[in-house]
Amino acid sequence: MDAVVYAFALAALAWVLVAGREITERHPVWRWYLTGYPSMAIRVVTTWRKVCQVNDLTVSYQPARRVLGDLVVRGEALRGVAPRLGLPRPVPGGVRVRVRLRPGQTPAPFLQAADALAHAWRAHAVRVDSPERGVVTLTASASDPLAAPHEASGQPAVLLSVVLGLLETGGVWRVDFRRVPHWLIVGATRSGKSTLLARLVAQLAPQRVALVGIDCKGGMELALFADRLTVLATTRRQAVEVLGELVNEIQRRMYLCRAAGARSIWDLEDEARPVPVVVLVDELAELYLTNGSREERAEAEQCSTYLLRLAQLGAALGVYLVIAGQRVGSDLGPGVTALRAQLGGRVCHRVNDPGTAEMALGDLHKDAVAVAQSIRTDEQGVAVTVADSGGWVRGRTYLTTPDDARKATLEHADRTPRLPLLALAKERGDRGEER
Ligand SMILES: Nc1ncnc2c1ncn2[C@@H]1O[C@H](COP(=O)(O)OP(=O)(O)OP(=O)(O)O)[C@@H](O)[C@H]1O
Ligand SMILES: [Mg+2]
Structure with a gap:
């Protein structure tokens, strides 16, 4: 009985592998959704805090001065809080994530850190936008979408x-x-x-x-x-x-x-x-x-x-x-x-x-x-x-x-x-x- 179950399981696995390969070869967009997107999304989530710390994207609300005995000590807190990361969502050939800024933060440091984010997530590039106040969206593209653009056919002709x-x-x-x-x-x-x-x-x-x-x-x-x-x-x-x-x-x-x-x-x-x-x-x-x-x-x-x-x-x-x-x-x-x-x-x-x-x-x-x-x-x-x-x-x-x-x-x-x-x-x- 066990042997029959194993045989079935093996056959099902083989079918999934063959069919999966066939589908991903025929539809590269699906390949991205099935394999590329999950790994990049995991990378985004797992590296977020570290990347924020290294690139000054964290904030700390600890006072910059403290009294230690008779001394006033100035300095920045070692560990700030990273801004809140939304759920990484798939887009064709990339991942998009919404970041809610902490009070006092602006999109400027995120623009500067775009390259570091791209390296951390092994992306071709990371685009930083601020669609509304207090929010930044990061769009990481896995490869250059403009490397070899293919013309879509059948565009309707509209005057001018x-x-x-x-x-x-x-x-x-x-x-x-x-x-x-x-x-x-x-x-x-x-x-x-x-x-x-x-x-x-x-x-x-x-x-x-x-x-x-x-x-x-x-x-x-x-x-x-x-x-x-x-x-x-x-x-x-x-x-x-x-x-x-x-x-x-x-x-x-x-x-x-x-x-x-x-x-x-x-x-x-x-x-x-x-x-x-x-x-x-x-x-x-x-x-x-x-x-x-x-x-x-x-x-x-x-x-x-x-x-x-x-x-x-x-x-x-x-x-x-x-x-x-x-x-x-x-x-x-x-x-x-x-x-x-x-x-x-x-x-x-x-x-x-x-x-x-x-x-x-x-x-x-x-x-x-x-x-x-x-x-x-x-x-x-x-x-x-x-x-x-x-x-x-x-x-x-x-x-x-x-x-x-x-x-x-x-x-x-x-x-x-x-x-x-x-x-x-x-x-x-x-x-x-x-x-
Ligand atoms: N979209 C494109 N994709 C691939 N190659 C391109 C594209 N646009 C231009 N090229 C290549 O770049 C070359 C130079 O382009 P183009 O003659 O349009 O430049 P230009 O800006 O008008 O230069 P100039 O100021 O010297 O007149 C073209 O011969 C073509 O091979
Ligand atoms: Mg010219």
Whole structure:
């Protein structure tokens, strides 16, 4: 009888092992829930007190001075109390835990200790957030979710909304111009700015949207997509002209809205609504830097004024800006800081100078500046961006090669809207006409 029971038990164990292996190989997410999560959760709980002590995350309410005989002794209590740890919960590829702060504690020391926590828990990284006062959430990810993002298929196409890549939270990195109309994209050379612009072009190409390119690096990057661009400016002189025409265009739209009693083009009837325009600028500095001559300075100032005007008025009138630059600082000109204030969307790739990270993120999310500066050279396409929830998040664009984007632009070249004023600018640009 016993032999039969043993045989059954062995057979059941063998079945569990084989089936378990089969399931975990087919569904890596399950593998994490079944094996990775329990061991990391145990590590989090068992190391919590020690990690807190070593990293000054404990508090002590003992008085800092004591009287010993005739002496007053000053010092910190040896063993403080660690903040209260919640139950570690599984998230795809990681563990999240809520920590209730003790009175007197702030999230700052937890941010500093993120690396130590990652080592203690053998995690790839630990992200520290403070979703509400008195609470910190720690999210430990077992591996880098942005190492090789795979594009999910079947994303619904929504006008003026594009999928750029993957967020480290596992969500989709989506840019919706109707929610956040203007964007500043910064990053050192070869950090992934133009790839992001190529992705935008490829995603917007099938939509009823006019694309305007301003690429004063001689058109090296955006000229590839010329078939789907309503107009392309490759010199600053052309840029001034195109931006001027766009300012005229928004004025025309303003009259149109006023006449119809509408507050934005989205309140107009479908047939009366002018086509939305997305203006892509590759290398902002090329518009601002001058050789000091009066003529060049006047052109740069004109560009700056027009860009500011478009940023201030464009959102309601369907003109959206995406401005990319390697180094964006107030030294480019006084207009840059004013322009940045209008560009609510931010993407900060790897940067060489702290000033640019500060310019891109410092005014919105101070704590994200250091995160942007820690992006490595081999993490091309990785960036810190503003999150829909109001904070910041790391993401990685899906790699869109110039060839992929060019194919999309050729395929949808017939959808290129012709705006009357811009067509004039394009003709002049094509003829290389000097004013
Ligand atoms: N999301 C990504 N995933 C993988 N590789 C990427 C990604 N984005 C960019 N790259 C790689 O990085 C290289 C440089 O990217 P890109 O040309 O976009 O940089 P850039 O910031 O525009 O540089 P520059 O300032 O010199 O124009 C690309 O050729 C591509 O191979
Ligand atoms: Mg580039």
